[in-house]
Amino acid sequence: MKKILLLLLLIIISTVCHAKDPCTNKTFVENYQFNINSQPYKFTSYLCEDKNKDEDDDVFLTPGILEIHGKNFNKTYKNVIGMAGHRASMFTQWNDKHKPVFFYSLKDIIAHIPIIIKDNNLMVNCIYINKSLENSIELNYSHCGNLQIIEDGFGDEGFDKLLRDFYLEAIYYFSNFTENKESLQYKKFDVFIGKIDGISFYRRYSSIKDYKLNKYTVVMVNKEKEYRFKPEDEVYQRIVERSGSQAFIGLDIVDSKGNIKFYNKKTLSALLNKSTIKRNITSYIQYDEKTKLYNKPSDRSATDMYLVQHDSVTILDEILYKGNSLVTWYKISYNSKKHGKIIKWIKGNAFFPMREISSD
Incomplete structure (x- = not known):
């Protein structure tokens, strides 16, 4: 009987020792350790360059594997990270902020997706997106939905x-x-980026050079005050699954330590109310033809006065087109050599370069 038990034990040990390794040719091996929920976890990620891999089992042309080991948590994930054409999904930490994330890229989009470990599952909730536009500016926004469990074979969409x-x-x-x-x-000049009811948001650039380098400070204002977020903070505009201007619900602020805090309209209003800085939003006319001045935000109130390209104006207010983000009218203040300080209205396309309008 003992011989039979010993034989069975040897068979089991042999089977375990010869179990198929999830990858024999590992490249780009990275090791990280993070504390999540006060528990230490070790993360190992690598690309799998096996020549005889079963392509039907892999979402990625160059698949990767993520191993996570912690107290009562030992899992290996396939088809979650890897590279396929213009798309890549890798495990890393968010800048130097020591936050475990999936780093995702697709052509002109990169994103960081923070990792959550809950109920013995690997999960994601929010995605923080940086999108490069045609004019070289980066657009930052975020979206949070239901917690989603990450499993083997995350799906063709990933x-x-x-x-x-x-x-x-x-x-x-x-x-x-x-x-x-x-x-x-x-x-310095300011570029309008969005509005929640009576609160407007701008990017403030100290010069054209900073504009090209994508260095800015986010400023929010009401009709009287302004509040400046710290330049070192990463500011993401939080959106939800609604159309038009109603999709913008607040800001996600990522500080230099990697802490993320969501500010809704109520919290943003409180910051503005505490501020002692008087509103001072300025920008330059980009339209390369004469920009008419109006007494009211109406085509029927046109005056004989006008502005030209690169005139500097102070922006007092803006009116969005109902249902989307386009500004139809700006209320501005302008120091005229002939008339002194004048307060009038201009159409929203005054801050659009004419070549951009013509290309549509």
Whole structure:
């Protein structure tokens, strides 16, 4: 009987020792350790360059494997990370912020998807997206939905299904200030990016150079005050699954330590109410034809006065087209040599370069 038991034990040990390794040719091996929920976890990720891999089992042309080991948690994930054409999904940490994330890229989009371990499952919830536009500016937005369990074979869509279109892209596409205009070289200016009811949001650039380098400070304002977020913070505009301007519900702020805090309209209003800084939003006319001035936001209130390209104005208010993010009218203040300080209205396309309008 003992011989039979010993034989069975040897068979079991032999089977375990010769169990198929999930990958024999590992490349780009990365090891990380993170504390999640006060528990240490070891993450090992690598690409699998096996020549005889079963392609039917892999979503990626160059598949990867993610191993996670912790207390009562030992799992291996396939078809979650890897590379396929223009698409790549890798495990890493978010900048130097020591936060475990999936790094996702697809052509002009990169995203960070923070990892959650809950109920003995690997899960994701939010995605933080940076999108490069035609004018070289990066667009930052975020989307959070239901917790999703990450399993082997995440599906043909992979993380693609977590991406959402961003309704404010038009604002950025039309921002394209002339780089070689001497009068703009060393002056700050603001670019409108969105609005939640009475709160408007701008990107403040200290110069054309910073504009091209995508260095800015996010400023929010009401009609009287402004509040400036820290330049070192990463600011993402949080959107939800609604159309038009209603999709924009607040901001996600990622500080230098990697902490993420969501600010809804109520919280943002509280920040503005505490601020002592007077609103001072300025920008430059981009339209390369004469920009008419109006007494009211109406075509029937046109005056004989006008502005020209690169005139600097102070933006007092803006009116969005109902249902989307396009600005139809701006209320502005302008210091005229002939008339002194004047307060009038201009059409929204005054801040659009004419070549962008003509290309549509």
